[in-house]
Amino acid sequence: MENLLFINACVRGERSRTLRLARRFLDAYQARHPDTVITERNLCAERLQPQYPEVLEERDALWNAGRLDQPMFDPARQFAAADRIVIAAPFWDLCFPAILKIYLERISVTDITFGYDEQGAMVGLCRASKLLLITTRGGNYAGTELEMGTPLLKALCVMYGIPQFACLDAEGLDDVRNDKAAILADAERRADALAEEF
Numbered sequence: 348m349e350n351l352l353f354i355n356a357c358v359r360g361e362r363s364r365t366l367r368l369a370r371r372f373l374d375a376y377q378a379r380h381p382d383t384v385i386t387e388r389n390l391c392a393e394r395l396q397p398q399y400p401e402v403l404e405e406r407d408a409l410w411n412a413g414r415l416d417q418p419m420f421d422p423a424r425q426f427a428a429a430d431r432i433v434i435a436a437p438f439w440d441l442c443f444p445a446i447l448k449i450y451l452e453r454i455s456v457t458d459i460t461f462g463y464d465e466q467g468a469m470v471g472l473c474r475a476s477k478l479l480l481i482t483t484r485g486g487n488y489a490g491t492e493l494e495m496g497t498p499l500l501k502a503l504c505v506m507y508g509i510p511q512f513a514c515l516d517a518e519g520l521d522d523v524r525n526d527k528a529a530i531l532a533d534a535e536r537r538a539d540a541l542a543e544e545f
């Protein structure tokens with residue numbers, strides 16, 4: 348039985364088009380893989396603290412004491428153990444919402460999600476073979492240097508040892524000239540197709 352970790356960073360909740368697209372993908376994936384257990388982390392609901400000085404201090408103290416089993420490291424251990432990872436996050440300010448960055452900082456823990464070998468080279472420790480970012484954007488940015496969300500996640504996949512990164516997106520949703528329903532319908536078709544191969 349495989350487990351899929353769904354990271355929900357859709358700040359607008361049920362009004363979010365990104366969440367709608369993610370649910371479409373997850374429903375199709377579940378139908379295709381009925382044995383997969385999907386676990387959701389809703390970042391707006393759990394509100395992890397940013398790594399303010401006292402948070403970082405506590406984390407360092409626990410880490411230095413070798414207490415990687417402490418609740419503070421639960422998100423990192425959960426991320427490291429997932430077979431598949433899906434992140435849903437809207438495009439904000441050329442990247443993604445800060446709640447996702449806070450989560451990524453929280454899961455980036457040496458000896459849990461990544462580490463170093465005897466030569467000092469970084470090695471990924473995550474089990475997942477694929478990570479999918481699902482996003483929607485107001486304008487058209489895919490493939491441009493202004494789009495900073497996918498490059499960051501792609502790079503982190505290298506650090507975590509996750510060999511495949513994919514992105515499912517819908518763009519131009521805030522451009523008044525565009526047919527939003529048609530753009531979303533096309534993205535949903537791509538979501539269904541991706542669920543077959545992810």
Ligand SMILES: Cc1cc2nc3c(=O)[nH]c(=O)nc-3n(C[C@H](O)[C@H](O)[C@H](O)COP(=O)(O)O)c2cc1C
Pocket residue numbers: 357358359362363364365366436437438439440441442483484485486487488520521
């Ligand atoms: C705080 C904020 C920042 C945004 N920044 C951008 C941006 O930099 N570029 C862009 O094309 N759209 C931007 N948008 C528009 C969203 O990407 C777009 O509306 C998206 O579909 C929202 O996803 P959602 O429906 O899942 O919330 C921004 C929206 C918000 C609320």
